[in-house]
Amino acid sequence: xxxxxxxxxxxxxxxxxxRSAGRWPAILGSLSLRRSPCxxxxxxxxxxxxxxxxxxxxxxxxxxxxxxxIPEELVPEVRRCLDNGRALQELLYDAAARYxxxxxxxxxxxxxxxxx
Numbered sequence: 645x646x647x648x649x650x651x652x653x654x655x656x657x658x659x660x661x662x663r664s665a666g667r668w669p670a671i672l673g674s675l676s677l678r679r680s681p682c683x684x685x686x687x688x689x690x691x692x693x694x695x696x697x698x699x700x701x702x703x704x705x706x707x708x709x710x711x712x713x714i715p716e717e718l719v720p721e722v723r724r725c726l727d728n729g730r731a732l733q734e735l736l737y738d739a740a741a742r743y744x745x746x747x748x749x750x751x752x753x754x755x756x757x758x759x760x
Contacts, residue, residue, distance in 0.1 A: 653750060656743045663735050670728035673703030675714065 651659075679695040681687070689696055699714040701722060714722050 650749075651742060651746045653743055653746045656739055656746050659742070660735060660739045664732055667728040667732050667735075669725050670732050671701075671703075671722070671725040672729045672733065673701050673726065675719070675722055675726060676700050676702060 677697055677699055679697050681690045681695050684690070699716060699719050699722075701712045701714050703710055703712075
């Protein structure tokens with residue numbers, strides 16, 4: 645993360661908007677491939693131990709864990725959204741330090757101008 649000495653809060657806001665523009669749609673969570681048995685008697689896949697694969701998106705909302713079944717044909721799109729979500733999360737962490745430093749710098753400049 646490269647800090648800019650004379651960056652204003654508005655500069656940071658523009659930087660974040662520019663960097664996040666191509667990162668939509670975005671989601672947070674984790675995608676897992678799970679294998680589970682079915683309810684059919686004498687199922688060949690279950691008898692062989694292979695079971696039935698399915699993808700699930702896991703996440704947290706308001707402190708509670710959730711899971712959503714993901715059809716196999718949607719897995720590439722969900723993976724892309726998860727990648728975007730992680731990239732946006734990193735940008736937000738970078739923006740936090742930059743924005744707060746810019747706010748402090750702006751406050752200090754205002755106080756110095758008031759004392760003149």
